[in-house]
Amino acid sequence: MLNRFTEKTESKFSRRSFIKTGLASAAVATLPGCDSQIDVQVRRNLKKPVGIDDAGWKNVRSQFILDKGITYMNNASLGMPPAVVAEAVCKGYEAISKEPLHGKHDLQDNITKEVIPNLAKTFGAEADEIVLTRNASEALHLQAIGLELKRGDEVIITTQEHPAGHRPWMFRKEHEGVRVKEVFIPSPLDSEDDVVSRVEEAISRKTKALSFCHVTRGGHRYPVKKLVAMARDRGLLTLVDGAQAAGQFPINLHDLGCDTYAVSLHKWILAPAGTGFLYVRQDARKRIRSAFAPDPTLEAPGFDPPGTKDFPVRAAIGAALDFVNTLGLENIENRCRSLSDYLKAGLAEIKGVKLLSGHTPEISAPGSTIFEKEGLDAIASVPMMEERIKTHIDEHQRDSHNAIRISTHVYNTKAEIDRLLEALAKA
Numbered sequence: 001m002l003n004r005f006t007e008k009t010e011s012k013f014s015r016r017s018f019i020k021t022g023l024a025s026a027a028v029a030t031l032p033g034c035d036s037q038i039d040v041q042v043r044r045n046l047k048k049p050v051g052i053d054d055a056g057w058k059n060v061r062s063q064f065i066l067d068k069g070i071t072y073m074n075n076a077s078l079g080m081p082p083a084v085v086a087e088a089v090c091k092g093y094e095a096i097s098k099e100p101l102h103g104k105h106d107l108q109d110n111i112t113k114e115v116i117p118n119l120a121k122t123f124g125a126e127a128d129e130i131v132l133t134r135n136a137s138e139a140l141h142l143q144a145i146g147l148e149l150k151r152g153d154e155v156i157i158t159t160q161e162h163p164a165g166h167r168p169w170m171f172r173k174e175h176e177g178v179r180v181k182e183v184f185i186p187s188p189l190d191s192e193d194d195v196v197s198r199v200e201e202a203i204s205r206k207t208k209a210l211s212f213c214h215v216t217r218g219g220h221r222y223p224v225k226k227l228v229a230m231a232r233d234r235g236l237l238t239l240v241d242g243a244q245a246a247g248q249f250p251i252n253l254h255d256l257g258c259d260t261y262a263v264s265l266h267k268w269i270l271a272p273a274g275t276g277f278l279y280v281r282q283d284a285r286k287r288i289r290s291a292f293a294p295d296p297t298l299e300a301p302g303f304d305p306p307g308t309k310d311f312p313v314r315a316a317i318g319a320a321l322d323f324v325n326t327l328g329l330e331n332i333e334n335r336c337r338s339l340s341d342y343l344k345a346g347l348a349e350i351k352g353v354k355l356l357s358g359h360t361p362e363i364s365a366p367g368s369t370i371f372e373k374e375g376l377d378a379i380a381s382v383p384m385m386e387e388r389i390k391t392h393i394d395e396h397q398r399d400s401h402n403a404i405r406i407s408t409h410v411y412n413t414k415a416e417i418d419r420l421l422e423a424l425a426k427a
């Protein structure tokens with residue numbers, strides 16, 4: 001998308017004058033261009049996909065404006081929004097640029113009356129249980145900092161937490177004397193029951209809460225419902241990192257039963273960058289504090305980070321939700337699963353490849369696949385694949401792996417996977 005904007009700008013100005021005039025004039029020069037270019041794309045109607053094969057998802061694929069020749073397989077890092085989402089952001093910025101006062105109010109209204117209720121409906125929650133954040137990291141900080149704990153109280157986390165889920169606890173350990181116990185979880189996971197029993201065994205009389213991923217950075221899926229039920233029986237709170245889970249499969253937060261849940265919307269939900277939310281279950285308000293309100297009440301808990309918001313970006317979450325809900329989250333799950341199954345089958349044919357993703361759907365997410373290849377440095381493989389086949393992938397040098405992470409979403413195709421497999425075989 002950026003290339004399109006730059007191309008448009010460069011046709012009007014020389015590259016030097018573009019750089020000289022700076023970002024402000026770039027925005028002025030590109031916004032109308034962005035509007036008209038994307039419009040062409042969004043005129044095509046999104047149709048509900050049929051089945052799981054590429055043919056049935058062709059129309060869905062055509063909704064993305066990825067530059068020709070590029071393949072994107074790093075969705076777990078940052079989702080690739082469809083044209084309608086890019087257009088919604090542009091339109092929002094036009095609105096606050098052309099008529100700032102009404103533009104802002106209209107966007108605010110839309111966020112309160114459409115976006116948040118729609119999020120609540122999609123994720124099986126009430127609108128007042130959701131506050132928007134800039135990303136999952138912010139939500140993870142708010143839920144960890146908000147938990148009422150005193151010196152010596154214990155929180156259990158696992159060894160596969162993302163730094164965003166780990167660092168807030170290190171803060172509380174350093175500054176408040178909270179005990180943080182890290183439970184080792186093997187990668188790949190052994191079974192759902194193995195995860196539950198490892199966590200359960202670590203619980204002590206000091207334990208007050210469990211904090212863990214729904215889907216790890218490497219795509220391992222924890223049994224959230226079972227962990228929550230086990231914790232509930234013991235009076236413990238559960239704080240969940242849903243950054244990699246939201247958008248890969250249907251999630252009903254009330255049914256999961258956890259007390260808080262932190263979400264990235266700019267990954268699998270395909271919303272604009274800088275979007276996420278924090279869910280706090282109504283009944284958990286007694287034990288989770290707001291970091292912002294001096295006088296919270298159960299009716300007005302004050303979790304919402306104050307200050308001026310990125311209204312155009314937040315309002316555009318609505319376009320992403322419409323998009324994924326038109327496809328259907330179950331369809332998305334099945335399509336993602338079929339693509340990663342195809343990838344895994346191909347990887348199994350390559351000499352020296354060791355698959356590290358779990359072998360059953362219960363313990364592996366549909367879209368992310370991790371593996372090692374003998375003699376291939378995972379970090380070096382990222383620019384290598386970009387150079388050789390213009391394909392964006394990621395590394396996963398964690399959990400003592402030298403792993404490559406491929407995260408395929410509904411827009412990827414078997415042909416793209418074949419090209420990647422061929423390049424990996426030669427690498």
Ligand SMILES: Cc1ncc(COP(=O)(O)O)c(C=O)c1O
Nearest residue numbers: 135136137162164216217243264
């Ligand atoms: C498991 C997990 N948690 C949290 C995050 C942080 O997400 P965000 O970039 O939305 O803050 C990531 C990002 O990759 C992640 O993989």
